[in-house]
Amino acid sequence: MTKQLLKGNEAFAEAAIRAGVEGFFGYPITPSTEFLEYMSRRMPELGRAFVQAESEVAAINMVYGAACTGKRVMTASSSPGISLMSEGISYIAGTEVPVVIVNVMRGGPGLGNIAPSQGDYFQMTKGGGHGDYFPIVLAPASVQEAIDYITLAFDLAEKYRSIVHIVVDGNIGQMMEPAELPPMRKIPKEAPEWAVTGAKGREPNILTSIYIDPVDEEVVNIRLLKRWLEIEKNEVRYKEYALDDAEIAVIGFGTAGRVASSAVRAAREEGIKVGLFRPISLSPFPKKQIEEISKRVRRILVVEMNSGMMLEDVKRVVQGRVPVEFYGRMGGVTPFPDEILDEIRRVDSNTADVADLEREQWLDRLEARIAGGK
Amino acid sequence: MVMEKVVYQRPESLTDTVTHYCPGCTHGVAHRLVAEVLDEMGIREKTIGVAPVGCSVFAYNYFNHDYVEAAHGRAPAMATGIKRVRPQNTVYTYQGDGDLASIGMAEIVHAAIRGENITVIFINNAIYGMTGGQMAPTTLAGMKTTSSPLGRDVELTGYPVKMAEMLSTIDGAGYIVRRSLHNPVNIRKAKKAIRKAFETQERGLGFAMVELLSSCPTNWKITPQEALDFIENSMLPVYPLGDYKVHPELAGLRV
Ligand SMILES: Cc1ncc(C[n+]2csc(CCOP(=O)(O)OP(=O)(O)O)c2C)c(N)n1
Numbered sequence A: 001m002t003k004q005l006l007k008g009n010e011a012f013a014e015a016a017i018r019a020g021v022e023g024f025f026g027y028p029i030t031p032s033t034e035f036l037e038y039m040s041r042r043m044p045e046l047g048r049a050f051v052q053a054e055s056e057v058a059a060i061n062m063v064y065g066a067a068c069t070g071k072r073v074m075t076a077s078s079s080p081g082i083s084l085m086s087e088g089i090s091y092i093a094g095t096e097v098p099v100v101i102v103n104v105m106r107g108g109p110g111l112g113n114i115a116p117s118q119g120d121y122f123q124m125t126k127g128g129g130h131g132d133y134f135p136i137v138l139a140p141a142s143v144q145e146a147i148d149y150i151t152l153a154f155d156l157a158e159k160y161r162s163i164v165h166i167v168v169d170g171n172i173g174q175m176m177e178p179a180e181l182p183p184m185r186k187i188p189k190e191a192p193e194w195a196v197t198g199a200k201g202r203e204p205n206i207l208t209s210i211y212i213d214p215v216d217e218e219v220v221n222i223r224l225l226k227r228w229l230e231i232e233k234n235e236v237r238y239k240e241y242a243l244d245d246a247e248i249a250v251i252g253f254g255t256a257g258r259v260a261s262s263a264v265r266a267a268r269e270e271g272i273k274v275g276l277f278r279p280i281s282l283s284p285f286p287k288k289q290i291e292e293i294s295k296r297v298r299r300i301l302v303v304e305m306n307s308g309m310m311l312e313d314v315k316r317v318v319q320g321r322v323p324v325e326f327y328g329r330m331g332g333v334t335p336f337p338d339e340i341l342d343e344i345r346r347v348d349s350n351t352a353d354v355a356d357l358e359r360e361q362w363l364d365r366l367e368a369r370i371a372g373g374k
Numbered sequence B: 001m002v003m004e005k006v007v008y009q010r011p012e013s014l015t016d017t018v019t020h021y022c023p024g025c026t027h028g029v030a031h032r033l034v035a036e037v038l039d040e041m042g043i044r045e046k047t048i049g050v051a052p053v054g055c056s057v058f059a060y061n062y063f064n065h066d067y068v069e070a071a072h073g074r075a076p077a078m079a080t081g082i083k084r085v086r087p088q089n090t091v092y093t094y095q096g097d098g099d100l101a102s103i104g105m106a107e108i109v110h111a112a113i114r115g116e117n118i119t120v121i122f123i124n125n126a127i128y129g130m131t132g133g134q135m136a137p138t139t140l141a142g143m144k145t146t147s148s149p150l151g152r153d154v155e156l157t158g159y160p161v162k163m164a165e166m167l168s169t170i171d172g173a174g175y176i177v178r179r180s181l182h183n184p185v186n187i188r189k190a191k192k193a194i195r196k197a198f199e200t201q202e203r204g205l206g207f208a209m210v211e212l213l214s215s216c217p218t219n220w221k222i223t224p225q226e227a228l229d230f231i232e233n234s235m236l237p238v239y240p241l242g243d244y245k246v247h248p249e250l251a252g253l254r255v
């Protein structure tokens, strides 16, 4: 396989096809719609199931049902659609069936807009649905990375009987980039032993998320938690750039991390000792790695396209060892590399205490920047 | 020597489990009819049931075949997902009236619109059983429930919804009928309808639903016998029994 020029959402859909997805159920919503449109043509072509559901509520419950058969199934949506899906997501978590969900995040809250955003960080990483469970959340930063992680997502979902969320923003969903698709995976003939396939020559399989006796539910909670601790041990993923001798660490995921990498490169050319840490698994969060970094650098700058959500996870890990500063854009605004370069310069020369006021200080700077028409 | 002949036994499609249903509840009757039909058609081993949220949430403990448990009202969507990726299986939902006609209204209507090849067993007992007797969309005018303590005021809360009539207007529907479980004659008719609803699926004729008028003596706060009388005297006039839509290919089918 060689590299071709691929459009984000369509490439992700084809990657899922190559990974062996046998059922896609979705509802149109910008900026993820091309995913569904691509599937509406490609899935029937291969004799696989595609349904444009009446709502995201129905779509996720179709995914839920189809997942109970042990086949690889998925949906793709965008922020408001994911909100509607949160009921089904919780049931899927409680029933321990593997599902892959792509969220092409947009500006919010509410109807918000269709511009790229990272405002769903909490929704995705801290559950989204009700109850006691942890989802795997992967945040690729390019078309190629998204292709690779969608393929991996199905393996992880099956290995841990878990939900795997792929979160990208509209930038990555809409961009054209040279990338390489994986080869077509053979569809397995056998279903996993837990799946509902018809109780032919065996005891019935029952897939449910109700455990009416609290003692039984706790058994499930313990099983889910143990599996999660296993995931935390094995599935942390991230990218590092120029961190070896860095005195300043920039931390950002997805598009924000990608924009930050340009800024970090430019700052290096100016002689600033700065490096980039880009979490790819937002959940499990790269706690150890960030803790290590916080022992080596003078200061940390978290960059996000939201109001400082991952910031809270970073601060929890850093535990006040070094000042953690923040820069973000919200509402669907993507920061320019220059903005982040300015921030890196400022952070490099800043010796003042942040005293947990990083959001207030950032807001002052942001409002000044907006007032200045930048 | 006396020859013994078995005339009545537990269908293979039912497990040997005592149900949690109240005395006089017809959920158990509906379960048995479905199980007998699955046995008679020889499809138990390929059947996947979808249980609702409601009193029959534990249906999977009583049926002896594969089962999944849906979120409240979402059984038709879940059944859609299963049937689309495993068309070789027989898939049915078993739903109450709060589940199907209130919170799950969109899912049931759109499953019918898409003509999903699934079978729906719809238990209409005019009340929310599991949560202790609140008003359902099917609650009769003037009927007292815990959330319509003065009797259902249709001016404020709407009129009883007639699901069979409504779904029969949808092109994707292949078989839509209403039956009742209040006496043996009607129970026999209900079983035939359930058989046809599964035959509809086996023949790929589209969405099939049997609405079953059912009792809830506990929340109606009357005796089991009075509950059966209530179905006959009060529910039948509002919910007339009948065949609302029958696919032409089923017309000649004798079951
Ligand atoms: C999302 C959600 N909302 C509400 C409930 C609470 N609830 C459980 S069963 C039920 C009503 C069930 O009534 P029905 O479908 O008529 O079935 P029955 O119990 O009468 O057989 C409700 C409201 C729930 N489980 N989930």
Ligand code: SF4
Residues within 6 Å of the ligand: B020, B021, B022, B024, B025, B026, B027, B055, B125, B129, B130, B215, B216, B217, B218, B219
């Ligand atoms: S509450 Fe009503 S519907 Fe539920 S089991 Fe008892 S009688 Fe049946």
